[in-house]
Amino acid sequence: MKQNDIPEVMAGVVLTGHGGLDKLEYRDDLAVPKAGVGEVLIEVGASAINNTDINTRTGWYSKGVTTGTDQGAAGFESANEEDGGWSGQPLSFPRIQGADACGRIVAVGEGVDAGRIGERVLVRPMQQAPDDPSSYNLITFGSEFNGGYAEYAVARASEVFAVNSNLTDTELASFPCAYSTAEGMLDRVGLKAGERILITGASGGVGSAAVQLAKRRRAEVIAVCGEAKFDEVRELGADKVIPRGQSLLETLEKDSVDVVADLVAGPQWPELLEVLSRGGRYVVSGAIAGPIVELDVRTLYLKDLSFFGSTWQPKRVFENLIGYIERNEIRPVVAKTYALRDVVQAQEDFMAKRFSGKLAIKVKT
Numbered sequence: 001m002k003q004n005d006i007p008e009v010m011a012g013v014v015l016t017g018h019g020g021l022d023k024l025e026y027r028d029d030l031a032v033p034k035a036g037v038g039e040v041l042i043e044v045g046a047s048a049i050n051n052t053d054i055n056t057r058t059g060w061y062s063k064g065v066t067t068g069t070d071q072g073a074a075g076f077e078s079a080n081e082e083d084g085g086w087s088g089q090p091l092s093f094p095r096i097q098g099a100d101a102c103g104r105i106v107a108v109g110e111g112v113d114a115g116r117i118g119e120r121v122l123v124r125p126m127q128q129a130p131d132d133p134s135s136y137n138l139i140t141f142g143s144e145f146n147g148g149y150a151e152y153a154v155a156r157a158s159e160v161f162a163v164n165s166n167l168t169d170t171e172l173a174s175f176p177c178a179y180s181t182a183e184g185m186l187d188r189v190g191l192k193a194g195e196r197i198l199i200t201g202a203s204g205g206v207g208s209a210a211v212q213l214a215k216r217r218r219a220e221v222i223a224v225c226g227e228a229k230f231d232e233v234r235e236l237g238a239d240k241v242i243p244r245g246q247s248l249l250e251t252l253e254k255d256s257v258d259v260v261a262d263l264v265a266g267p268q269w270p271e272l273l274e275v276l277s278r279g280g281r282y283v284v285s286g287a288i289a290g291p292i293v294e295l296d297v298r299t300l301y302l303k304d305l306s307f308f309g310s311t312w313q314p315k316r317v318f319e320n321l322i323g324y325i326e327r328n329e330i331r332p333v334v335a336k337t338y339a340l341r342d343v344v345q346a347q348e349d350f351m352a353k354r355f356s357g358k359l360a361i362k363v364k365t
Contacts, residue, residue: 011026013096014149015096016093017093018075018079018091019075021348026341040154041109043152045103045104046102046168046169047098047148048173051204051205061088066292068288069288087138099176100123100142100147100173100177105119106152126181161318170361171360172325174358178205178206186213187317189283190281191214192217197219197220197257199223200260201288209333211236221237221240222238222241224243248272255303259282260283265288279306282305283309334357336359346361
Protein backbone atom coordinates (compact mmCIF):
# COMPACT_ATOMS: atom_id res chain seq x y z
CA MET A 1 0.00 0.00 0.00
CA LYS A 2 1.36 3.41 -0.97
CA GLN A 3 1.29 6.31 1.47
CA ASN A 4 -1.33 8.15 -0.59
CA ASP A 5 -3.55 5.03 -0.63
CA ILE A 6 -4.08 5.14 3.12
CA PRO A 7 -7.66 6.28 3.80
CA GLU A 8 -8.64 9.11 6.12
CA VAL A 9 -11.26 7.12 8.05
CA MET A 10 -11.55 3.51 9.20
CA ALA A 11 -13.84 1.07 10.94
CA GLY A 12 -13.24 0.02 14.52
CA VAL A 13 -14.84 -0.85 17.83
CA VAL A 14 -14.50 1.71 20.61
CA LEU A 15 -15.00 1.25 24.33
CA THR A 16 -16.85 4.28 25.69
CA GLY A 17 -16.50 3.49 29.42
CA HIS A 18 -16.53 0.74 32.03
CA GLY A 19 -19.68 -1.36 32.03
CA GLY A 20 -21.62 -3.86 29.95
CA LEU A 21 -21.46 -4.82 26.31
CA ASP A 22 -23.38 -1.66 25.44
CA LYS A 23 -20.13 0.21 26.08
CA LEU A 24 -18.70 -1.30 22.88
CA GLU A 25 -19.58 0.66 19.72
CA TYR A 26 -18.79 -0.35 16.14
CA ARG A 27 -18.04 2.73 14.03
CA ASP A 28 -16.89 3.28 10.46
CA ASP A 29 -15.98 6.95 10.79
CA LEU A 30 -12.90 6.79 13.00
CA ALA A 31 -9.89 8.82 11.94
CA VAL A 32 -6.95 6.72 10.74
CA PRO A 33 -4.07 7.46 13.14
CA LYS A 34 -0.77 8.92 11.97
CA ALA A 35 2.61 7.41 12.79
CA GLY A 36 4.55 9.79 15.02
CA VAL A 37 8.27 9.92 15.78
CA GLY A 38 9.60 6.38 16.24
CA GLU A 39 6.23 4.84 15.35
CA VAL A 40 4.74 2.73 12.57
CA LEU A 41 1.24 2.55 11.13
CA ILE A 42 -0.10 -0.99 10.80
CA GLU A 43 -2.94 -2.14 8.58
CA VAL A 44 -4.46 -4.68 10.97
CA GLY A 45 -5.31 -8.06 9.50
CA ALA A 46 -6.64 -9.69 12.65
CA SER A 47 -6.97 -9.35 16.41
CA ALA A 48 -8.36 -11.65 19.13
CA ILE A 49 -10.32 -11.66 22.39
CA ASN A 50 -8.49 -11.79 25.72
CA ASN A 51 -9.41 -11.72 29.39
CA THR A 52 -7.80 -8.31 29.74
CA ASP A 53 -10.25 -6.85 27.19
CA ILE A 54 -13.19 -8.13 29.23
CA ASN A 55 -11.68 -7.16 32.58
CA THR A 56 -10.96 -3.63 31.38
CA ARG A 57 -14.45 -3.15 29.99
CA THR A 58 -16.21 -4.43 33.13
CA GLY A 59 -13.89 -2.60 35.54
CA TRP A 60 -12.87 -5.89 37.21
CA TYR A 61 -9.32 -4.64 37.85
CA SER A 62 -10.67 -2.12 40.34
CA LYS A 63 -9.92 -2.99 43.97
CA GLY A 64 -13.60 -2.33 44.61
CA VAL A 65 -14.35 -5.68 42.91
CA THR A 66 -13.76 -8.84 44.95
CA THR A 67 -15.62 -11.51 42.95
CA GLY A 68 -14.71 -13.67 39.96
CA THR A 69 -14.78 -12.32 36.43
CA ASP A 70 -17.90 -14.30 35.53
CA GLN A 71 -20.01 -12.17 37.88
CA GLY A 72 -19.63 -8.99 35.87
CA ALA A 73 -20.90 -9.47 32.31
CA ALA A 74 -22.86 -6.23 32.68
CA GLY A 75 -20.03 -4.50 34.51
CA PHE A 76 -19.31 -4.24 38.22
CA GLU A 77 -21.22 -1.61 40.17
CA SER A 78 -18.53 -1.71 42.85
CA ALA A 79 -15.79 -0.79 40.36
CA ASN A 80 -14.15 2.59 40.78
CA GLU A 81 -13.29 4.74 37.77
CA GLU A 82 -10.09 5.84 39.52
CA ASP A 83 -8.50 2.37 39.43
CA GLY A 84 -10.43 0.63 36.64
CA GLY A 85 -7.35 -0.13 34.53
CA TRP A 86 -5.02 -3.09 35.10
CA SER A 87 -2.29 -0.73 36.35
CA GLY A 88 -4.53 0.77 39.02
CA GLN A 89 -4.83 4.02 37.07
CA PRO A 90 -7.93 5.43 35.36
CA LEU A 91 -8.35 4.88 31.62
CA SER A 92 -9.13 7.48 28.98
CA PHE A 93 -12.23 6.92 26.86
CA PRO A 94 -13.11 6.32 24.11
CA ARG A 95 -10.51 3.61 23.71
CA ILE A 96 -9.97 1.08 20.92
CA GLN A 97 -9.31 -2.22 22.67
CA GLY A 98 -7.60 -5.32 21.28
CA ALA A 99 -4.34 -6.44 22.91
CA ASP A 100 -3.55 -8.61 19.87
CA ALA A 101 -2.69 -7.44 16.37
CA CYS A 102 -1.25 -9.07 13.29
CA GLY A 103 -0.88 -6.97 10.17
CA ARG A 104 1.50 -5.16 7.83
CA ILE A 105 3.37 -1.90 8.24
CA VAL A 106 2.02 0.61 5.73
CA ALA A 107 3.71 3.82 6.90
CA VAL A 108 6.51 4.90 9.22
CA GLY A 109 7.10 7.96 11.32
CA GLU A 110 10.21 10.09 11.64
CA GLY A 111 13.27 8.11 12.65
CA VAL A 112 11.99 4.74 11.43
CA ASP A 113 13.58 2.94 8.47
CA ALA A 114 11.21 3.16 5.50
CA GLY A 115 12.43 -0.31 4.54
CA ARG A 116 10.09 -1.66 7.20
CA ILE A 117 7.06 -0.76 5.09
CA GLY A 118 5.49 -4.02 3.93
CA GLU A 119 6.71 -6.10 6.87
CA ARG A 120 4.23 -8.60 8.27
CA VAL A 121 4.28 -8.01 12.01
CA LEU A 122 3.01 -8.84 15.47
CA VAL A 123 2.68 -6.17 18.16
CA ARG A 124 4.05 -6.86 21.64
CA PRO A 125 1.04 -6.28 23.95
CA MET A 126 2.84 -5.54 27.23
CA GLN A 127 5.25 -2.73 26.46
CA GLN A 128 7.84 -0.80 28.40
CA ALA A 129 7.15 2.91 28.71
CA PRO A 130 9.32 4.78 26.20
CA ASP A 131 10.68 7.22 28.77
CA ASP A 132 11.93 4.49 31.13
CA PRO A 133 12.36 1.19 29.25
CA SER A 134 14.29 -0.56 32.02
CA SER A 135 11.62 -0.18 34.70
CA TYR A 136 8.31 -1.83 35.60
CA ASN A 137 6.50 1.20 34.17
CA LEU A 138 4.32 -0.53 31.58
CA ILE A 139 1.76 0.40 28.97
CA THR A 140 -0.52 -2.03 27.17
CA PHE A 141 -1.64 -2.13 23.56
CA GLY A 142 -5.42 -1.74 23.61
CA SER A 143 -5.46 -0.29 27.13
CA GLU A 144 -3.23 2.73 27.72
CA PHE A 145 -3.30 3.39 23.97
CA ASN A 146 -5.44 2.19 21.07
CA GLY A 147 -5.18 -1.43 19.98
CA GLY A 148 -6.20 -3.96 17.37
CA TYR A 149 -10.01 -3.67 17.18
CA ALA A 150 -9.66 -1.36 14.18
CA GLU A 151 -8.49 -1.40 10.59
CA TYR A 152 -5.36 0.59 11.42
CA ALA A 153 -3.24 0.96 14.55
CA VAL A 154 -0.12 2.84 15.57
CA ALA A 155 2.63 1.37 17.72
CA ARG A 156 6.24 2.15 18.55
CA ALA A 157 8.54 0.58 15.97
CA SER A 158 10.65 -1.01 18.71
CA GLU A 159 7.60 -2.95 19.94
CA VAL A 160 6.55 -4.26 16.53
CA PHE A 161 8.21 -7.51 15.42
CA ALA A 162 8.51 -8.94 11.92
CA VAL A 163 7.26 -12.52 11.66
CA ASN A 164 7.95 -14.98 8.85
CA SER A 165 5.22 -17.60 8.86
CA ASN A 166 2.74 -19.36 6.59
CA LEU A 167 0.02 -19.05 9.24
CA THR A 168 -2.98 -16.84 8.52
CA ASP A 169 -3.42 -13.44 10.15
CA THR A 170 -6.12 -14.80 12.45
CA GLU A 171 -3.86 -17.67 13.51
CA LEU A 172 -0.93 -15.34 14.17
CA ALA A 173 -3.17 -12.90 16.05
CA SER A 174 -3.95 -15.66 18.56
CA PHE A 175 -0.37 -15.60 19.86
CA PRO A 176 0.74 -12.20 21.23
CA CYS A 177 -1.22 -11.63 24.45
CA ALA A 178 -1.99 -15.18 25.59
CA TYR A 179 1.29 -16.80 24.62
CA SER A 180 3.51 -13.98 25.88
CA THR A 181 1.61 -14.07 29.19
CA ALA A 182 2.10 -17.84 29.45
CA GLU A 183 5.75 -17.72 28.38
CA GLY A 184 6.34 -14.88 30.82
CA MET A 185 5.00 -17.05 33.64
CA LEU A 186 7.23 -19.98 32.74
CA ASP A 187 10.23 -17.69 32.29
CA ARG A 188 9.59 -16.09 35.67
CA VAL A 189 9.75 -19.44 37.53
CA GLY A 190 12.47 -20.91 35.33
CA LEU A 191 10.54 -24.07 34.42
CA LYS A 192 13.00 -26.82 33.48
CA ALA A 193 12.84 -30.12 31.61
CA GLY A 194 11.59 -32.97 33.78
CA GLU A 195 9.79 -30.74 36.27
CA ARG A 196 6.13 -31.29 37.06
CA ILE A 197 3.83 -28.31 36.51
CA LEU A 198 0.15 -27.88 37.37
CA ILE A 199 -1.73 -25.42 35.12
CA THR A 200 -5.17 -24.13 36.11
CA GLY A 201 -7.64 -22.77 33.54
CA ALA A 202 -5.87 -24.94 30.97
CA SER A 203 -8.51 -24.73 28.22
CA GLY A 204 -8.49 -20.94 27.98
CA GLY A 205 -6.23 -18.81 25.81
CA VAL A 206 -3.39 -18.39 28.29
CA GLY A 207 -3.89 -21.84 29.82
CA SER A 208 -3.77 -23.68 26.49
CA ALA A 209 -0.69 -21.65 25.57
CA ALA A 210 0.94 -22.59 28.88
CA VAL A 211 0.32 -26.29 28.21
CA GLN A 212 2.07 -26.07 24.84
CA LEU A 213 4.92 -23.93 26.11
CA ALA A 214 5.52 -26.14 29.16
CA LYS A 215 5.67 -29.23 26.92
CA ARG A 216 8.08 -27.36 24.67
CA ARG A 217 10.33 -27.12 27.73
CA ARG A 218 9.88 -30.90 28.20
CA ALA A 219 8.06 -30.57 31.51
CA GLU A 220 5.40 -32.99 32.78
CA VAL A 221 2.09 -31.15 32.50
CA ILE A 222 -0.97 -31.59 34.73
CA ALA A 223 -3.90 -29.52 33.48
CA VAL A 224 -7.11 -28.45 35.22
CA CYS A 225 -10.12 -27.68 33.01
CA GLY A 226 -13.77 -28.55 32.37
CA GLU A 227 -14.36 -32.20 31.46
CA ALA A 228 -15.89 -31.28 28.10
CA LYS A 229 -12.51 -29.90 27.04
CA PHE A 230 -10.30 -32.80 28.16
CA ASP A 231 -9.59 -34.08 24.65
CA GLU A 232 -8.51 -30.68 23.32
CA VAL A 233 -6.18 -30.11 26.26
CA ARG A 234 -4.65 -33.58 25.93
CA GLU A 235 -4.01 -32.87 22.23
CA LEU A 236 -2.02 -29.81 23.27
CA GLY A 237 0.29 -32.05 25.30
CA ALA A 238 -1.15 -32.38 28.80
CA ASP A 239 0.04 -35.61 30.46
CA LYS A 240 -2.78 -35.63 33.01
CA VAL A 241 -6.08 -33.75 33.13
CA ILE A 242 -8.11 -33.02 36.27
CA PRO A 243 -11.76 -31.84 36.20
CA ARG A 244 -12.29 -28.24 37.23
CA GLY A 245 -13.75 -28.11 40.74
CA GLN A 246 -12.56 -31.56 41.81
CA SER A 247 -10.35 -31.62 44.87
CA LEU A 248 -6.74 -31.70 43.78
CA LEU A 249 -5.87 -33.73 46.86
CA GLU A 250 -8.15 -36.54 45.63
CA THR A 251 -6.00 -36.90 42.52
CA LEU A 252 -2.54 -35.64 43.42
CA GLU A 253 -0.36 -36.35 46.41
CA LYS A 254 0.75 -33.56 48.68
CA ASP A 255 4.16 -32.07 47.85
CA SER A 256 4.12 -33.64 44.38
CA VAL A 257 4.30 -30.65 42.00
CA ASP A 258 7.33 -28.44 41.32
CA VAL A 259 5.49 -25.48 39.79
CA VAL A 260 1.92 -24.17 39.79
CA ALA A 261 0.92 -21.80 36.99
CA ASP A 262 -2.36 -20.30 38.18
CA LEU A 263 -4.91 -18.36 36.16
CA VAL A 264 -7.92 -19.03 38.35
CA ALA A 265 -7.32 -18.42 42.11
CA GLY A 266 -10.71 -18.52 43.88
CA PRO A 267 -11.88 -20.80 46.70
CA GLN A 268 -9.75 -23.81 45.71
CA TRP A 269 -6.53 -21.80 45.94
CA PRO A 270 -5.23 -23.27 49.26
CA GLU A 271 -5.03 -26.72 47.64
CA LEU A 272 -2.55 -25.40 45.09
CA LEU A 273 -0.07 -24.81 47.89
CA GLU A 274 -0.72 -28.22 49.40
CA VAL A 275 0.28 -30.04 46.22
CA LEU A 276 3.40 -27.90 45.73
CA SER A 277 6.60 -29.64 46.78
CA ARG A 278 8.93 -28.17 49.37
CA GLY A 279 10.80 -25.37 47.66
CA GLY A 280 8.12 -25.25 44.96
CA ARG A 281 7.25 -22.17 42.92
CA TYR A 282 3.83 -20.61 42.42
CA VAL A 283 3.26 -18.11 39.59
CA VAL A 284 -0.01 -16.30 38.92
CA SER A 285 -1.33 -14.16 36.09
CA GLY A 286 -5.08 -14.35 36.53
CA ALA A 287 -7.85 -14.78 39.07
CA ILE A 288 -11.01 -15.52 37.11
CA ALA A 289 -12.59 -17.49 39.97
CA GLY A 290 -12.01 -14.68 42.46
CA PRO A 291 -9.05 -12.49 43.49
CA ILE A 292 -9.47 -12.83 47.26
CA VAL A 293 -7.97 -16.06 48.65
CA GLU A 294 -7.11 -17.51 52.05
CA LEU A 295 -3.44 -18.08 52.82
CA ASP A 296 -2.09 -20.02 55.76
CA VAL A 297 1.25 -18.26 56.06
CA ARG A 298 2.70 -21.32 57.78
CA THR A 299 2.32 -23.25 54.52
CA LEU A 300 4.28 -20.56 52.73
CA TYR A 301 7.24 -20.42 55.08
CA LEU A 302 7.40 -23.98 56.41
CA LYS A 303 7.49 -25.36 52.86
CA ASP A 304 9.94 -22.67 51.63
CA LEU A 305 7.63 -21.77 48.76
CA SER A 306 8.32 -18.95 46.30
CA PHE A 307 5.47 -16.79 44.99
CA PHE A 308 5.67 -14.89 41.70
CA GLY A 309 3.22 -12.40 40.26
CA SER A 310 3.61 -12.23 36.49
CA THR A 311 2.65 -9.21 34.42
CA TRP A 312 5.89 -7.48 33.42
CA GLN A 313 7.89 -9.38 30.81
CA PRO A 314 11.43 -8.77 29.56
CA LYS A 315 11.53 -8.19 25.83
CA ARG A 316 13.28 -11.54 25.29
CA VAL A 317 9.96 -13.28 26.10
CA PHE A 318 8.32 -11.86 22.98
CA GLU A 319 11.46 -12.25 20.90
CA ASN A 320 11.59 -15.93 21.88
CA LEU A 321 7.91 -16.32 21.05
CA ILE A 322 8.51 -15.05 17.52
CA GLY A 323 11.22 -17.70 17.16
CA TYR A 324 8.92 -20.48 18.40
CA ILE A 325 6.31 -19.44 15.82
CA GLU A 326 8.76 -19.26 12.94
CA ARG A 327 10.23 -22.69 13.82
CA ASN A 328 6.72 -24.21 14.17
CA GLU A 329 7.43 -25.22 17.78
CA ILE A 330 3.98 -24.08 18.89
CA ARG A 331 0.68 -24.03 17.07
CA PRO A 332 -2.30 -21.68 17.14
CA VAL A 333 -5.52 -22.79 18.80
CA VAL A 334 -8.27 -20.74 17.14
CA ALA A 335 -11.73 -21.98 18.05
CA LYS A 336 -13.78 -19.47 16.06
CA THR A 337 -13.34 -16.34 13.96
CA TYR A 338 -15.60 -13.26 13.97
CA ALA A 339 -15.91 -10.15 11.83
CA LEU A 340 -14.79 -6.87 13.39
CA ARG A 341 -18.37 -5.64 13.68
CA ASP A 342 -19.17 -8.76 15.76
CA VAL A 343 -16.78 -8.05 18.65
CA VAL A 344 -19.75 -7.91 21.05
CA GLN A 345 -20.81 -11.43 20.10
CA ALA A 346 -17.21 -12.61 20.39
CA GLN A 347 -16.93 -11.20 23.92
CA GLU A 348 -20.26 -12.81 24.85
CA ASP A 349 -19.02 -16.20 23.65
CA PHE A 350 -15.69 -15.69 25.40
CA MET A 351 -17.40 -15.00 28.72
CA ALA A 352 -19.63 -18.06 28.28
CA LYS A 353 -16.46 -20.21 27.93
CA ARG A 354 -17.99 -22.16 25.06
CA PHE A 355 -14.69 -22.80 23.31
CA SER A 356 -11.14 -23.98 23.96
CA GLY A 357 -8.32 -21.72 22.86
CA LYS A 358 -8.71 -18.32 21.24
CA LEU A 359 -11.53 -16.38 19.57
CA ALA A 360 -10.09 -14.39 16.68
CA ILE A 361 -11.30 -11.17 15.08
CA LYS A 362 -10.80 -10.92 11.31
CA VAL A 363 -10.28 -7.22 10.71
CA LYS A 364 -9.19 -7.06 7.08
CA THR A 365 -11.84 -8.49 4.76
